[in-house]
Each structure stands twice: as C-alpha cells, then as structure tokens.
Amino acid sequence: MKDVKITKKRKDDHINYSLKENVQSYRTAGFEDVEFIHHSLPEVNFREIETGIEILGKKLDYPLIISAITGGTERAKKINENIARVCNEFNIGMGVGSQRAMIEDSSLEYTYEVREYAGDILLLANLGLPQFILGYTEKEAEKAVKTIDADALAVHLNALQEIVQPEGDTEFKGGLKALKKLKKSVDFPIIAKETGAGISRETAEKLSFLDGIDIGGLGGTSFSAVEYYRIKDSQKEIARLFWDWGIPTVQSIIETRSYTDLLIATGGIRSGIDIAKSIAIGADCCGIALPVLKVAEDYEKLEKQIRNILLSLKKTMFLLGCENIEDLKRTTVIIKGKMREILEIRGYSDIINEFSKR
Ligand SMILES: Cc1cc2nc3c(=O)[nH]c(=O)nc-3n(C[C@H](O)[C@H](O)[C@H](O)COP(=O)(O)O)c2cc1C
Numbered sequence: 178m179k180d181v182k183i184t185k186k187r188k189d190d191h192i193n194y195s196l197k198e199n200v201q202s203y204r205t206a207g208f209e210d211v212e213f214i215h216h217s218l219p220e221v222n223f224r225e226i227e228t229g230i231e232i233l234g235k236k237l238d239y240p241l242i243i244s245a246i247t248g249g250t251e252r253a254k255k256i257n258e259n260i261a262r263v264c265n266e267f268n269i270g271m272g273v274g275s276q277r278a279m280i281e282d283s284s285l286e287y288t289y290e291v292r293e294y295a296g297d298i299l300l301l302a303n304l305g306l307p308q309f310i311l312g313y314t315e316k317e318a319e320k321a322v323k324t325i326d327a328d329a330l331a332v333h334l335n336a337l338q339e340i341v342q343p344e345g346d347t348e349f350k351g352g353l354k355a356l357k358k359l360k361k362s363v364d365f366p367i368i369a370k371e372t373g374a375g376i377s378r379e380t381a382e383k384l385s386f387l388d389g390i391d392i393g394g395l396g397g398t399s400f401s402a403v404e405y406y407r408i409k410d411s412q413k414e415i416a417r418l419f420w421d422w423g424i425p426t427v428q429s430i431i432e433t434r435s436y437t438d439l440l441i442a443t444g445g446i447r448s449g450i451d452i453a454k455s456i457a458i459g460a461d462c463c464g465i466a467l468p469v470l471k472v473a474e475d476y477e478k479l480e481k482q483i484r485n486i487l488l489s490l491k492k493t494m495f496l497l498g499c500e501n502i503e504d505l506k507r508t509t510v511i512i513k514g515k516m517r518e519i520l521e522i523r524g525y526s527d528i529i530n531e532f533s534k535r
Pocket residue numbers: 191192195244245246247273274275303331333370371372373393396397398443444445446464465466467468470
C-alpha cells in the first residue's frame with residue numbers, strides 16, 4: 178500500500194508542477210525549420226476538406242490523440258472524464274496515463290474508466306516498460322486494456338524520467354525481450370511510446386515488430402523538468418542538466434518513418450500547423466498533452482482549445498491546396514537551418530531533397 182501512496186503522490190505532483198511551473202524544454206521540436214509553400218490558387222473548397230484517418234481499427238475525424246497524462250487520483254478522474262468527453266465530441270483519440278496505480282490498487286480503476294464518456298473513440302491503455310522488465314506479464318497488460326475497454330496498449334519508454342528521479346526504476350536490461358514476449362502473448366495492438374526524449378532510427382528499427390511507435394520527441398514537456406521541481410536534494414541539479422536531453426520531434430519523425438506503419442508524433446505539437454508539418458514529413462497522427470492538461474479542468478476552455486487546433490489544421494490544409502490527409506503527405510516541404518544540418522549529418526539528404534521536389 179505504501180507504494181500506491183507514493184505512486185498517487187507522484188501523479189498529483191506531476192499535474193501540479195505541470196500546471197504551475199515551466200516544464201517545457203528550451204530546445205524546440207524543430208518546427209521552425211520546417212516550411213510549407215503557400216498556394217495562392219489552392220483549388221479546394223474549405224468545407225470539402227477531409228481530415229479523417231483510420232488507425233488501430235478506428236476511424237478518427239482528425240489525426241489527433243490527446244496523449245497519456247493521468248489517472249489514479251480523484252483529480253485525475255475528472256481530468257480524464259473531460260478529456261474523454263471532448264475527444265468524443267470531435268471524434269479524436271485519447272490515451273489515459275500510466276495505469277500502474279490501478280494495477281497496484283484496483284480501487285483506483287474508476288479513475289481511468291472513461292469509456293462511458295468516450296463513446297466509441299480510439300482509446301489507448303498505458304503501462305511503463307520498467308514494470309514489464311520487473312515482472313508484469315500479459316496478465317497486467319490485459320487488465321489495463323480490458324478495464325478501460327481500450328483498443329490498444331501504449332507501453333511508455335521513459336528512461337530519461339527514471340534516471341533523473343532519485344527513486345526511479347533503472348533496471349532497463351531485458352527491455353526489448355520483455356516487449357517481444359508481451360507482443361507474442363496478447364491479441365490487442367501494442368505501441369511503444371516515448372515520453373519526451375524522442376526515438377532514434379536505431380531504436381525504431383528494434384521496435385518495428387510492434388503495431389506502432391509514438392516518438393514522444395523533445396520540444397514539448399520535459400520530464401527532466403517535471404522531476405526537477407519534485408527533487409528536493411542535491412540531485413536537483415542533475416535533473417536541470419538533462420532538461421533538454423533528447424531527439425527533437427521533427428528529427429525523430431524523419432528517423433522513424435520507415436520503420437513503422439503507424440507513426441504518432443508527440444512532443445511540442447502546439448497547433449494545427451505543427452500537426453500538418455508532422456504529417457507532411459512522415460507522421461500518421463499526432464498527440465498533444467501539456468496544453469490540454471492546462472485547460473482540462475474547465476470543459477468550455479478545453480473544447481475551445483481543441484476546436485481551434487483542429488480548425489487550424491484544416492485551414493493549413495486549405496492554404497496548401499490539400500483535400501485530404503493523403504494530399505498532405507505529398508505536399509512540398511522545405512527543411513532548413515539547424516534541423517537540416519542535423520538531418521544531413523544523420524544521412525537524410527535524399528529525403529530532404531525529395532520533400533522539396535514534391
Ligand atoms: C503531467 C503529465 C503526465 C504524463 N504522464 C504520462 C504517462 O503516464 N504515460 C505516458 O506514456 N506519457 C505521459 N506523459 C507524456 C505525454 O503523453 C506526452 O508524450 C509528452 O507530454 C509530450 O507531449 P506534450 O509536449 O504535448 O506535452 C505525461 C505528460 C504530462 C504533461
């Protein structure tokens with residue numbers, strides 16, 4: 178029971194610090210180096226633009242998932258309920274936060290059970306890789322998925338968060354083996370999800386047997402920053418040191434795109450323009466967490482925020498002359514500046530040239 182208390186306290190701390198303090202990385206996701214070419218003759222009618230996609234067996238009206246944030250406390254329950262309602266209203270996807278708390282204490286299951294507000298939307302369960310390394314099996318995975326009637330399980334890879342936490346789980350040996358075993362023993366889709374430090378091509382290649390990858394790139398919420406505020410002892414300075422650690426979202430999308438059939442781009446997505454850029458360079462869908470959390474306790478504000486993000490995606494598509502998401506995947510993109518430099522060093526000159534010659 179002591180562990181449950183610590184897990185719950187940690188969840189509340191994460192929410193409190195994310196709401197009150199600056200928990201964003203100072204390095205950007207890289208979208209400032211991704212440019213579109215404006216079309217003065219778009220040859221499309223705004224009202225006819227189709228933004229729908231189909232992933233993990235569900236149709237979404239827009240390529241967006243509200244990413245895993247929380248669960249396990251009374252406050253988290255209300256946040257999850259509001260997020261589920263708004264996702265249902267716009268028919269977009271939702272991920273619940275780590276379900277470790279309800280695995281440890283089943284009386285907390287209700288804080289994650291959002292299906293009654295979520296209608297039939299895409300719903301993702303969530304558990305951490307460290308737990309599977311330390312002994313969780315398909316039993317816990319099935320419980321996480323079945324309890325909330327989820328469509329898939331996201332297994333979060335949070336090595337950065339664990340290593341900066343003085344009490345973190347730092348046994349990561351056997352991680353890939355644990356994921357392979359899990360994938361073989363369950364019949365629902367499994368995606369691997371980073372939590373803000375990005376996924377490289379080397380890691381993506383190893384994860385290609387899964388049903389999808391959420392690259393969770395650098396440029397939005399920094400878990401090192403969140404932990405920085407929680408740490409009270411001398412290790413605080415170490416968390417500050419790793420504040421901007423990771424692979425920016427734009428770089429991570431390009432590194433991962435050829436290794437998975439479902440690439441979800443999360444980390445610093447802040448507008449419909451960011452969503453459009455992510456899709457144009459290889460993502461299938463995007464995820465947003467922090468800006469949603471900031472307004473999640475006020476339904477009206479939450480609804481307005483999501484409406485504007487989705488509307489700005491559609492307006493971007495209009496200005497690019499894209500009638501649907503497939504058109505967006507083929508639109509011309511210029512990669513410049515620092516991001517171009519990094520990508521060229523990593524060997525992506527051909528892809529950058531292909532983007533600009535579309
Ligand atoms: C308060 C908070 C709690 C989070 N908890 C989880 C979690 O339990 N599981 C997970 O996979 N990701 C978690 N995340 C990470 C997000 O799902 C997302 O990948 C990350 O915040 C980057 O997106 P953003 O820049 O839009 O916030 C959390 C994020 C925040 C802000």
